[in-house]
Amino acid sequence: MASRLLARWRGLVLALLGIVSTVWLGATGQLGLYIHPRYYVFTVVMAVIGGVLAVATFALAPAPDEHDEEELPARGRGWWTLGGLLLVAASAVALLALPPSTLSAASAADRDVNSSDAVLAVDAPTLSGADYGAFTVKDWAAVLRSPASAGSIEGQRATVKGFVTPDETDPDNVFYVTRFVVTCCAVDAQPVGVPVYLPGWREDFPVETWVDVEGAFATNPSVVSSEALVIVPSTTETTEQPAEPYVF
Amino acid sequence: MVLREPDVAPRPSTSRPRLLRPGPLVAGLALVAVLVTVRLLAPADEQVIAADAARDAITLAISVLIESLPFVFLGILLAIVVQLWVPERVILRLLPRTPWLRRATVSVLGVVLPVCECGNVPLARGLMVKGLTVGESMTFLAAAPILNPVTIITTYQAFGWEDGILVARIAGGFAIANLLGWVFSRHPSPSELLTTRFQRTCAYEAHSDEHGGRMTRALGLFARETSAMLPALFVGAAIAGLIQVVVSRDLLVTLGSNPLWSVLALMALAFVIAICSNVDAFFILAFGSTFLPGAIVAFLVFGAIIDVKMLSLLRTTFSTRTLAQLTALVALCALALGLGVNLLG
Numbered sequence: 001m002a003s004r005l006l007a008r009w010r011g012l013v014l015a016l017l018g019i020v021s022t023v024w025l026g027a028t029g030q031l032g033l034y035i036h037p038r039y040y041v042f043t044v045v046m047a048v049i050g051g052v053l054a055v056a057t058f059a060l061a062p063a064p065d066e067h068d069e070e071e072l073p074a075r076g077r078g079w080w081t082l083g084g085l086l087l088v089a090a091s092a093v094a095l096l097a098l099p100p101s102t103l104s105a106a107s108a109a110d111r112d113v114n115s116s117d118a119v120l121a122v123d124a125p126t127l128s129g130a131d132y133g134a135f136t137v138k139d140w141a142a143v144l145r146s147p148a149s150a151g152s153i154e155g156q157r158a159t160v161k162g163f164v165t166p167d168e169t170d171p172d173n174v175f176y177v178t179r180f181v182v183t184c185c186a187v188d189a190q191p192v193g194v195p196v197y198l199p200g201w202r203e204d205f206p207v208e209t210w211v212d213v214e215g216a217f218a219t220n221p222s223v224v225s226s227e228a229l230v231i232v233p234s235t236t237e238t239t240e241q242p243a244e245p246y247v248f
Numbered sequence: 249m250v251l252r253e254p255d256v257a258p259r260p261s262t263s264r265p266r267l268l269r270p271g272p273l274v275a276g277l278a279l280v281a282v283l284v285t286v287r288l289l290a291p292a293d294e295q296v297i298a299a300d301a302a303r304d305a306i307t308l309a310i311s312v313l314i315e316s317l318p319f320v321f322l323g324i325l326l327a328i329v330v331q332l333w334v335p336e337r338v339i340l341r342l343l344p345r346t347p348w349l350r351r352a353t354v355s356v357l358g359v360v361l362p363v364c365e366c367g368n369v370p371l372a373r374g375l376m377v378k379g380l381t382v383g384e385s386m387t388f389l390a391a392a393p394i395l396n397p398v399t400i401i402t403t404y405q406a407f408g409w410e411d412g413i414l415v416a417r418i419a420g421g422f423a424i425a426n427l428l429g430w431v432f433s434r435h436p437s438p439s440e441l442l443t444t445r446f447q448r449t450c451a452y453e454a455h456s457d458e459h460g461g462r463m464t465r466a467l468g469l470f471a472r473e474t475s476a477m478l479p480a481l482f483v484g485a486a487i488a489g490l491i492q493v494v495v496s497r498d499l500l501v502t503l504g505s506n507p508l509w510s511v512l513a514l515m516a517l518a519f520v521i522a523i524c525s526n527v528d529a530f531f532i533l534a535f536g537s538t539f540l541p542g543a544i545v546a547f548l549v550f551g552a553i554i555d556v557k558m559l560s561l562l563r564t565t566f567s568t569r570t571l572a573q574l575t576a577l578v579a580l581c582a583l584a585l586g587l588g589v590n591l592l593g
Contacts, residue, residue, distance in 0.1 A: 098306065
């Protein structure tokens with residue numbers, strides 16, 4: 001009986017879990033934690049359509065000759081039912097009970113800050129007449145990666161917001177103001193960062209702290225760091241994680 | 249996969265038609281209300297799960313799920329439309345009769361039915377119920393994610409004509425899809441390639457013309473397809489999330505500059521990361537400087553057809569043995585294609 005009920009409603013319950021979660025994230029402006037903004041409308045519209053169909057399907061009496069059950073030996077059926085219940089329960093906890101969350105700084109370390117030169121190069125902003133005030137971490141990182149334009153920004157002042165990750169080549173004196181760049185969904189998030197020279201930064205700003213940094217680009221005073229240009233900050237302040245933590 | 253007699257006279261229904269009942273509808277609405285309440289009352293504290301790795305695995309799994317779910321719904325809707333509203337002759341009669349020409353035509357169906365690869369699985373199931381053979385459906389599943397306008401445009405935006413990546417992806421995808429269709433069409437008893445559950449679905453559908461009105465039948469199909477596809481999608485997303493945390497990206501990326509290892513490494517990455525073919529070009533562009541062009545082509549071709557999430561979805565329809573053969577064949581072809589591009593380039 002239990003296995004029969006589960007087989008019939010498992011899919012619909014899972015659908016509703018995904019739908020309620022999606023619509024709630026959309027309504028509270030948190031879809032950006034998981035997917036690129038270009039999918040917001042499509043995702044919410046399909047969720048609403050799916051929701052209407054799923055609820056309507058509840059009203060549908062099963063056809064008398066419906067083949068719902070898996071053709072399983074009686075022995076395996078108990079495990080199958082248990083697995084199905086666990087899947088529904090785990091999905092409910094993950095989608096509805098846990099608070100939405102961003103990727104941790106630990107995954108930024110695993111993915112190598114600024115390893116994605118090409119994606120930065122493609123989107124590199126033009127420097128002449130640009131509004132530097134509007135530059136994001138991604139824009140500055142792209143400028144720093146391109147040998148042609150990097151030289152021309154020495155002395156340029158910049159304000160950046162992101163979380164702190166260490167520069168592996170000089171972890172005591174240099175850190176990155178880091179953001180994840182998302183092209184499709186959080187799975188493809190790549191960390192990009194702007195290096196900041198601040199000896200002893202760990203004491204005030206532990207890894208993963210969100211900071212606002214203001215300062216000017218200068219030749220890196222650190223001799224061991226592999227970064228050529230860094231921001232030498234005039235102010236560095238801790239700040240709240242912004243509502244949209246990723247850049248797109 | 250059932251070949252039906254054309255234009256059979258409507259058969260009088262022997263079983264009771266489905267009824268719409270208010271009781272379960274109220275229960276369904278109540279369930280939605282409960283789910284919404286739980287979501288609204290859940291604590292907003294980020295640190296419920298302390299371990300970074302566990303939290304990341306959940307975040308990544310949810311991200312794969314929320315990204316794929318709308319495409320799966322779209323695929324199910326298209327499959328329902330194809331099954332209930334499109335007359336048979338429009339789809340199946342318009343296809344050429346010569347098998348290889350027919351498969352070649354099926355492989356460009358993605359241009360007119362552009363769903364992402366996860367949406368293609370329910371659509372392919374619908375097409376098989378309508379009478380497409382197993383081999384042809386394989387061709388469709390392999391070709392549609394690559395030979396569709398969105399994928400071609402994003403791949404062009406990412407790579408242009410550089411290193412022949414775009415051309416190799418399109419031509420390679422087409423060739424592999426048709427090879428797959430041909431190989432699996434040689435099977436003496438193609439229905440054995442399918443799961444027993446899906447075989448039964450096909451047999452059942454062939455005799456279900458007269459179960460109530462179209463809307464009722466559409467809802468019945470929706471219930472059946474969600475109960476088949478969604479558990480697979482949820483499990484696939486969970487595995488994809490977990491595996492990201494376990495497998496080190498650094499390791500795969502360091503293998504990048506060797507002509508052989510870079511191809512294998514990027515195929516492994518494609519299998520693990522399970523992102524949509526529509527956007528995978530942008531993703532791999534991030535590694536463009538690290539990997540050889542052949543490796544990128546192998547990533548773009550292999551990943552569009554096979555990955556952890558897709559295997560989980562395909563398992564609803566094809567037997568494990570079939571999927572093992574399918575994976576091996578696609579992997580070998582993608583490897584050969586990648587090595588070829590590296591050697592010629």
